[in-house]
Amino acid sequence: MRSDQAKRGPARAPHRALLKAAGYTDWEIERPWIGLVNSYNALIPGHVHLNRLAAAAKAGIYAAGGLPLEFPVIGVCDGIAMNHLGMKFSLPSRELIADSIEIMAQGHALDGLLLLTNCDKIIPGMAMAAARLNIPSLVVSGGPMMAGRFEGRDIDLSSAFEAVGRHAAGRCSDEELREIEEACCPGCGSCAGMFTANTMNCMMEALGLALPGNGTIPAVDAARDRLAKDAGVAVMELVRAGIRPRDILTPQAFHNAVAADLALGGSTNSALHLPALAHAAGVDLPLDRFDELGRSVPHLCSMSPGGPYHIQDLHRAGGIPALMARLLAGGLARGECLTVTGRSVAENVASRKVRDDEVIRPLDRPYHAQGGLAVLKGNLAPLGSVVKQSAVAEEMLCHTGPARVFDGEEAATEAILAGRIRDGDVVVIRYEGPKGGPGMREMLTPTAALAGQGKDRTVALLTDGRFSGATRGAAVGHVSPEAASGGPIALVQEGDSITVDIPGRRLDLGISPEEWQAREAKRIPKEQAVESPFLNRYRRFVRSGVEGAVLDETPREDVCRKTPFGGKE
Structure with a gap:
């Protein structure tokens, strides 16, 4: 085990002493060390309940013979950061999340990782760390928020943003705006449409880095707690079998993720995060691949914001396993890909069926002939x-x-x-x-x-x-x-x-x-002027959006000096 370098032999007596100071016994220290990365914070609705799921995940790890060692990472709520200086920090936070996990895992010789996440940059940041480290790892999300209800219809966060536009145009009263504000986000979880957070949670499942159900089981459902426990057990199986992220994150796995994304009509941010994750895994995923597949993979799910359905509806219809089964049947996905269950995609979805042909349409009756x-x-x-x-x-x-x-x-x-x-x-x-x-x-x-x-x-x-x-x-x-x-x-x-x-x-x-x-x-x-050493450092290293906005290892100096504008924000 990797952790042996920090705990075995007479020379590691000081190391063991420090672990005992944290309350761990000799027999616990002997177990595989599993880093439980918990992105809980009190700001993001998708994360406020993660301590509950962390307890379930730790129970699973412990029951399966591992030692769960919990540590945190940062997270930015894109909705709260929207349309002000704060949004400049959102995408760069992805790199900080990946870096901080790498530091913790390497600094403490961890044997495996269980990555408890939920929202936009946090999900790909954690997955990128797993790909870089290439130690047995599994992603488990906090799950989607339920849709709200207003005047007999389902609504979500996008309804509030659009109501602001109607209000400015005189088409929405102060009272209606207030009622939508109160109703659109009824509780914990990642916002209810096929927005970036839920897209990426579904991508983790399509890639094989997460257990079936990861993308769609509602945050408030007890099945989400059971999934977290099962994830704790599953990561221990990965450690014992020696299955690592790069065994899973193959070119064929990225084919499956892009195909699922196109069928779902997922967020455009997937064209940033999937290439960035592929880069971390040593796989080439050019932007043109999305367009090539999009001409053959039809759009099967009409999800908010472009359609009437929400993640709870997708779950009811069979979720990502049912969608993958439909894509496999049409020859549009790769069934041989390994997943964190230890089984292939085809094995995982063999018994899954679509339970609502309007939420996940048949291949011969798509919402659009081309992908999202x-x-x-x-x-x-x-x-x-x-x-x-x-x-x-x-x-x-x-x-x-x-x-x-x-x-x-x-x-x-x-x-x-x-x-x-x-x-x-x-x-x-x-x-x-x-x-x-x-x-x-x-x-x-x-x-x-x-x-x-x-x-x-x-x-x-x-x-x-x-x-x-x-x-x-x-x-x-x-x-x-x-x-x-x-x-x-x-x-x-x-x-x-x-x-x-x-x-x-x-x-x-x-x-x-x-x-x-x-x-x-x-x-x-x-370029825009900002009074932030972090952001000015970031801009020196970051690549273009079509390259996933990943960071260069060395900065590329501009040919000529740019003139800042905008001043203090």
């Missing part, structure tokens, strides 16, 4: 950009309109809420990429405000930043190269014609070659 995500390229996005095409109204799949240009999210949000965006416009928000922001903020507030005003059917939005999984409409993110790295999005001027062609996979700026060259010659590189 599309990758657009063109003269505005030479390296690529991402859109959740399953959440775009049909009339907006092809759209040409005048550019409304904003250097930063705040200015765009102010214009939208003030009613200054007209039908037909293309809102451009730039200098919000991984380097330029820095931190690649999510743009849920402006996209939800447009949706609340009914303009998700008349206005497109594109950014070198990214979107919440709760975004819907013709919202194109991850435009790369970003403005701060010399991307063409920096050349766009107010009133320019921009074409978004999702079926044609194009994103283009309609100016002449001569005008393009003239603007390029006058371009002055710039």
